[in-house]
Amino acid sequence: MSAAGRTIILDAGTGLRQLGAKLVKEGAKDATLLLTHVHWDHICGFPFFGPAFKADFDLAVMAALPGQVGGIRSVLGRQMTEPLFPVPLEQLHARIDFQDFEAGLAFEVGADIKVRTAPLNHPNAATGYRIEHAGRALCYVTDTEHVPGNPDQRVLELIDGADLVIYDCTYTDEEFPAHVGWGHSTWQEGVRLCKQAGARRLAIFHHDPDHEDDFMARVEQEASAMWDGAFVAREGMTIWLD
Ligand SMILES: [Zn+2]
Ligand SMILES: [Zn+2]
16 A cells, blocks of 8 residues: 555555566665565565565554564565575565564554554454554554454454444355354455444455355455445455545
8 A cells, every 4th residue: 555655565465466566667775564464475475576576665564463483584484495485584675673572552654654563363363453544544453353343343443433444255155154263254344344333345355265256256246235335355456545
């Protein structure tokens, strides 16, 4: 996302490669990467992020990892070791500032972008983000598992009155019982949380890779019938919060 001339990147999945190419083309000089956690689907794009190879680029990388894993620099560095990857982290020429923090902390990115965080319910832990600028709030809440009938109070507080909530909608309520303990939630829970928190829009996100286009079209139909703020996130989608 971008606000006040700053680029804030949420997680480092496969989309990071194309975003990096775009930032290089635009001559961007800095970015902040906020990571929810370090499961593969959230960091596999990092070694392919073009700006990280540019000496005149400033990159802040922030994550709240469990203490015993050794910090975000170490984890990303381990991903970039042979034979997993031939280019070590030390060969990234950008000025990279790795910052570890505790989930629940609030901080600022630049002068006027406020970030709040909350711990999520996920194997190996994950962090949810709320990013505020100019009276608008975007929330990024993935990966997280809900407890049916018992809405996550920390998530409700984080997304309170938000303009856009990007939520872990991996499953449907029907599929959920077979995946308890897998660390993911449902689009129906996303709708319930957004309605209860007075949020404006829900981006149905983190699709199960087994859900094909027809399935997602049905999800979009059912979700928007249940609540008109809901829509299915697609690759390359642009959303303006104004
Ligand atoms: Zn995960
Ligand atoms: Zn994930």
